[in-house]
Amino acid sequence: MTDAQHFAAVLRLGDDALVLGQRLSAWCGHGPILEEDIALSNIALDLIGQARNLFTLASKLENQGRDEDALAYFRSDLEFQNHLLVEQPNGHFGDTVVRQMFFSAFALDRYTFLARQTANADVAGIAAKAVKELHYHWEHAAQWVIRLGDGTPESHQKVQDSVDHLWAYTGELFMPDDVDTACAEAGLMPDLHELQGTWRDKVVACLERATLRVPEEGWSHRGGKQGVHSEHLSYMLAEMQVLPRTYPDATW
Amino acid sequence: MVTDRERIAQAWVQVRSINDPELPYLTVEEMGMVRGVRVDGGQLVVTITPTYSGCPATDVIAEDITTALQALEADARVEVVLSPAWTTDWLLPSAHEKMKANGIAPPQGKSADRAFLTGQGKVVHCPSCKSDQTTMVSAFGSTACKAHFKCNACLEPFEHFKCI
DSSP states (O other): OOHHHHHHHHHHHHHHHHHHHHHHHTTTTTOSSHHHHHHHHHHHHHHHHHHHHHHHHHHHHHOSSOOHHHHHHSOOGGGOOOOHHHHSOOOSHHHHHHHHHHHHHHHHHHHHHHHHOSSOHHHHHHHHHHHHHHHHHHHHHHHHHHHHHTSOHHHHHHHHHHHHHHHTTTGGGGOOOHHHHHHHHTTSSOOHHHHHHHHHHHHHHHHHHTTOOOOOOOOOOOOGGGTOOOHHHHHHHHHHHHHHHHSTTOOO | OOOHHHHHHHHHHHHHTOBOSSSTTSBTTTTTOEEEEEEETTEEEEEEOOSSTTOTHHHHHHHHHHHHHHTTOTTOEEEEOOSSOOOGGGSOHHHHHHHHHTTEEOOOSOTTOHHHHTTTTOOOOOTTTOOSOEEEEESOOSSTTEEEEEETTTOOEEEEEOOO
């Protein structure tokens, strides 16, 4: 594992958290019910908090003077290395909870590994906290998928469509590239093939309880980790970054 | 000549005067957020651990402690440490009592117990009427650390400090 790969691994964790956190924060004030508005905003806050800690750590590893804000606000879409799943638009509430369920199941296992590894103690500390938060996120999203899938014919059909659409973005979570392989060999990151098995078991159990059909394995979108994103990310970043890019010296 | 020991003791007095902005009846010490006070290279340093990754109160707390410390020594600073991660196991017993007195059901059990973590199979007592007939309305409440409950006996809504 080179220093650049070590940095990239931590940056990617932060990118997943930031992009999904930013997506979810757009629900603030638009939730279908008050409790859900609060829940999605709380989850967004957890994710943005994780991103801040991870970016601060990445900044330390990179040692080029780019702080957490520079990493969040002054990188273009090509420099973001998040998975394509997390940048997909919020869509309707069903789309949002399915995306959250798919991601949380993956992130929970990934953080569980990261909390136990000994290659980087700072990552372990951030992960130990994130595991507990992700437990809540996973439970919450899974319960909604079950409620909507096993709900009315309309909610069932809508959430089935969400599952069918977003399924093609889940394969990328388990496709290792050079960074993943090198970091797994160094003991820092989990073996993605191992994670895939536990992810599938959890997700299939949730879909079955929700009376939803599990999509067939097939072609999967890929490229996020290499900076090749869907069109949606640029629009999201444009909105997220406009203020600091317009007023680079603005502070809180 | 003021010894390091005396400087640390004075710093603790200042730190103990800082309250959590979200739970103003609790001090940051009772929250279990203060990891230690030390003198590092002649500088007074207080280390704190945030409760939740994205808790906005952490920044306010760090600022409040810094201001209080700098009344003693101009170059004193606060250091945020993330490892080991904060857990509700670190809340002082007095924090549990004060939460109850302020209408919040404190966390139960140990955070290592997964059943307590996600609220499955645990009974949360109503802080008003003590009834065990309560229902969780939402795992996410007014702040990251609290869940939203209601009491089926006295019908009061209340908050539960989540076990993490």
